[in-house]
Amino acid sequence: MIGLFTTHGVSPDRPPDEVGGGGGKVGDLVITWKPLPEWEHNGPGFGYRVFLKNAGDDEWDEDDIYIPGNVGRYVHLVGAQNYYLTYEIAILAYNDYGQGPMSRVVIIRSAMGLPNIIPKNVLAQPLNSTACSVHWIPVEDSRENLRGKLGGYRVSYWKECCEIEEQAPRVTVEGQADSGTVIGLSPDTPYYFDVMVFNEAGNGPKSQYFIQRTLRQAPIDMPVEVQIERRSSTAIFISWRGVSTTQAEEPLEGYKVRLWTDGVHLKQGIDYDAERETTLFIDDLQSNVYYKLRVYGYSRGGMGAMSYPALKFTLGKANHLRASLAVLVLESALDDRDPTVGARMVRRDLLADPTANYTSWIRQTTTKIS
Numbered sequence: 001m002i003g004l005f006t007t008h009g010v011s012p013d014r015p016p017d018e019v020g021g022g023g024g025k026v027g028d029l030v031i032t033w034k035p036l037p038e039w040e041h042n043g044p045g046f047g048y049r050v051f052l053k054n055a056g057d058d059e060w061d062e063d064d065i066y067i068p069g070n071v072g073r074y075v076h077l078v079g080a081q082n083y084y085l086t087y088e089i090a091i092l093a094y095n096d097y098g099q100g101p102m103s104r105v106v107i108i109r110s111a112m113g114l115p116n117i118i119p120k121n122v123l124a125q126p127l128n129s130t131a132c133s134v135h136w137i138p139v140e141d142s143r144e145n146l147r148g149k150l151g152g153y154r155v156s157y158w159k160e161c162c163e164i165e166e167q168a169p170r171v172t173v174e175g176q177a178d179s180g181t182v183i184g185l186s187p188d189t190p191y192y193f194d195v196m197v198f199n200e201a202g203n204g205p206k207s208q209y210f211i212q213r214t215l216r217q218a219p220i221d222m223p224v225e226v227q228i229e230r231r232s233s234t235a236i237f238i239s240w241r242g243v244s245t246t247q248a249e250e251p252l253e254g255y256k257v258r259l260w261t262d263g264v265h266l267k268q269g270i271d272y273d274a275e276r277e278t279t280l281f282i283d284d285l286q287s288n289v290y291y292k293l294r295v296y297g298y299s300r301g302g303m304g305a306m307s308y309p310a311l312k313f314t315l316g317k318a319n320h321l322r323a324s325l326a327v328l329v330l331e332s333a334l335d336d337r338d339p340t341v342g343a344r345m346v347r348r349d350l351l352a353d354p355t356a357n358y359t360s361w362i363r364q365t366t367t368k369i370s
Helices: none
Strands: 017-021 028-034 046-053 065-068 073-077 086-095 108-110 120-126 132-137 152-158 170-174 179-180 190-199 210-213 225-232 236-241 252-261 272-277 279-282 290-301 302-306 309-317 322-325 361-364
Touching: 017 086, 017 108, 028 046, 028 086, 028 108, 046 073, 065 073, 120 190, 120 210, 132 152, 132 190, 170 179, 170 279, 179 190, 225 252, 225 290, 225 309, 252 279, 272 279
Parallel strands: none
Antiparallel strands: 017 028, 028 073, 046 065, 046 086, 086 108, 120 132, 132 179, 152 170, 152 190, 190 210, 225 236, 225 361, 236 279, 252 272, 252 290, 290 302, 290 309, 309 322
């Protein structure tokens, strides 16, 4: 025969774990904890008691805060004027048989309010044809100014001609800063820019806007007739035909040669600045390594179009340059009676004779159709 036994209830043996809190709406003090499992309730009438006081006070507030049921969150109203203040809290579990031990004391903060400070001296400067750098004087990161803790800054931007501020995209700059970069803009276009601070509660008021026009386009045309000549087992001499710019482009400032090893992404290459020259000598290469090379013009508008296709080469021993590339030949014909244009593309795989004692040239030719 199996006997049934009934135990007497007792007060809870321990407090809840993971006591903490913070956040919520302005005027709230959010308190959280991990509820005890049911088998640790030790009797009926289970709930939690919350103790709180302003940080540094000697005594707990006189309010009796009892929360029936096995919950894990309580929101105490402290008033909108008491934004982002520190409080000490502790929690214990209770039931009909009494109260359990109190948790350790934890310091939390009441919710933040919306910032009420405005960034000053906002200005924008063009970086290139599609980007601007926006600057401002950083705000003082104080509770009174920010009604909380600074989250960062948000930069709004919109076209002067045909966009509205209410639908403006934003760039977020985290933390304390005095500038941010806006990319993806249209060339030669005036934009409005303004700045605001933000915290966990939301955005503060906007600054006065600043108008700035982006720069004209980077060089549109790519350098052509790119040629490479081997000078030694570590050196090459590159030449090309330059580009001309139009009124829609910023004046050309120079050329750069992008060089990278085969198998590595183009963006990881090294740029060699030829300034305004259309030739360049490079003497820091390795023999028996395959390289790729492209040339582009640059200006205040940014990086222009790169020569195409990339030239692939390697410097072997003696005076040899081995390469494989596509040579594009465009031929044009135009007269008053028959304005037709002919073009043909020829694929040539070039491999220098390793026994020959001469310098091989690589040539990429593009004749512009006119």
